[in-house]
Amino acid sequence: MVQIPNPPPHSSPAPRPVPTSADVARLAGVSRATVSYVLNNTSAVRISEPTRRRVHEAAKELGYVPHAAARSLRAGHSRMVLMPAPDFPVGPLYSQFISELQWALGRLDYTVVQYGSIGVYGDEAARAWAELRPVAVLVPGAGLGPQGVSVLKRSGARAVVTLGPECVDGAHSLLMDHEAVGHCAGSHLFDRGRRRIGVVVPGEAGLESFSQPRLEGVRRALHGTDATVTELPLAYEEEAASRLAARWRELDLDAVFAYNDEYAMLVMRALQDEGVRIPEDTAVIGADDLMLGRLLRPRLSTVHIELPSGRDLAELVDRAVRNPGAAPETHKVLGASVVHRDSS
Amino acid sequence: MVQIPNPPPHSSPAPRPVPTSADVARLAGVSRATVSYVLNNTSAVRISEPTRRRVHEAAKELGYVPHAAARSLRAGHSRMVLMPAPDFPVGPLYSQFISELQWALGRLDYTVVQYGSIGVYGDEAARAWAELRPVAVLVPGAGLGPQGVSVLKRSGARAVVTLGPECVDGAHSLLMDHEAVGHCAGSHLFDRGRRRIGVVVPGEAGLESFSQPRLEGVRRALHGTDATVTELPLAYEEEAASRLAARWRELDLDAVFAYNDEYAMLVMRALQDEGVRIPEDTAVIGADDLMLGRLLRPRLSTVHIELPSGRDLAELVDRAVRNPGAAPETHKVLGASVVHRDSS
């Protein structure tokens, strides 16, 4: 970081205390109650227009901002929907999903907050979330057990929704069945006549919860056939891909499901550099249906993944919040379908 | 979404009230004060071992979780660092930056919260953030003016840090000078003998604050030379790229800076399909130094971007929080350097 010379400090260290509604009341010459009525447009109470004006002016003059904690403490509830911030590099799919969800929940007057719990896991994390008394908690991935759900509910969360590989007792569950992704890919390769199938498993941490089910899905698709499945650990580096490609002949595979499109590109490039013809010698298929796959030559076959729409999920949350007694819903929300292009 | 049959509701609608420290005290047969002392390990007070045990047991039995709002209300401050959640698809660079930052702030005992303000802008957003009384606010991008900074400070934020194109009055500013990125690219292309330079400007919303400065940077690099700069609006779609490529001859450009590596790949593919030779006919350079650029043929030249380290930024925040009176620091934090490969 390059320091840039700054003007000398012009604000003296006089950190005035933060203005409260009492300050506003004092300045406006009214009671705190009146301030509250005015600023919240309380319909049950009529306040005269002159008073309203004085209150508003006082508030503006002081730069008054209400204290959310005090408010929700008094109210006994908030409209905060909490989700843990993702701790792995997140693709455009998930990015967009989050955005959409935030927008949809915002429309329903919820506030979405992503809580950065890094290095904190499982029930410990659940406790930390519970301290904020969110009205709902949305947890992607595994990592939240029935214990955690229970902690959250006992601390007032009216809805706990998990988005993961399996349903969690007591919580609404959106099943994102990544096995289906692998199953799709496996079946496709099999149908195309491939029998010696490699499956790339990323070396990077945090991806296991996606990669393992995808691998399992391939295994399941090929179970009971004469096809073989070979696990191919691979770090996301050119070097690693080259090494893998170098022993390709000896691996004797005629197809590879590369975990996702990015790994597929990595593998495809390494194989091509090694003189392996795609798809003649080896078929390649990725997943996520990224733009980049369309741009590769040969065009990359892929498994298109459909995440739940943010709107649907927002509605599920809202329903759950309004009716916390209802039985947890379980939905399969991950649509997987092959997009066949030229690499397979 | 596919509905899966559920077991009948087994929890009756008896949502017990959330246990408070008073409940714990009652169950343990002690006062609320004692509960507080025990659960916080208050060192100024000795509590006998048997009492401690009873309190801990009672807390566990009730599933007691302290109420963060009440605590910070009483304490008069929290350790929450708030940042707005990004509302645009975020690349691996930024993803990693956030992760690192959360980790580093976590080590300093701060809690990072990404606040989902979608559809709320400028000072309105600042007010919403201020309601949470964060101890520090970190704002990427433009969109926060001196007004907003003032609102935040007056509501108790001890540090406001902006990460954007220009410094904001009253806030610590980390200057992410995307002009430098464009300047790098422009100079590089000029040095390689190119004179008719196109600059891709993404059509997607939310990217203007990056793309415009990058364009300006190219302009600045080429100002006063005989080189020309042509703005090339482009949506991130194959179609749009094809249309652009179709009129390439008539555009008569010998180089293009493609905003970033992803757009570069899009453009490169379209140009190659059109029979334009790279780099002979047209040089291409991207930005962000993604893995994918290394995998393209020809290998993609790019502008490597160095974001500030999460640790450094966390330390800046901590320093600012501990010493709120200090003059705002301003740092240039965006390192840009050309990685010359084969496409330019």
Added chain:
DNA sequence: TTGAAAGCGGTACCAT
């Protein structure tokens, strides 16, 4: 139409 006051859940001072 407005004000006084109770209380939300903790913490910390001052007694005991």
Added chain:
DNA sequence: ATGGTACCGCTTTCAA
């Protein structure tokens, strides 16, 4: 070593 209690900022009866 422990308990009583005031107080943080705000909302909401209830009374005037």
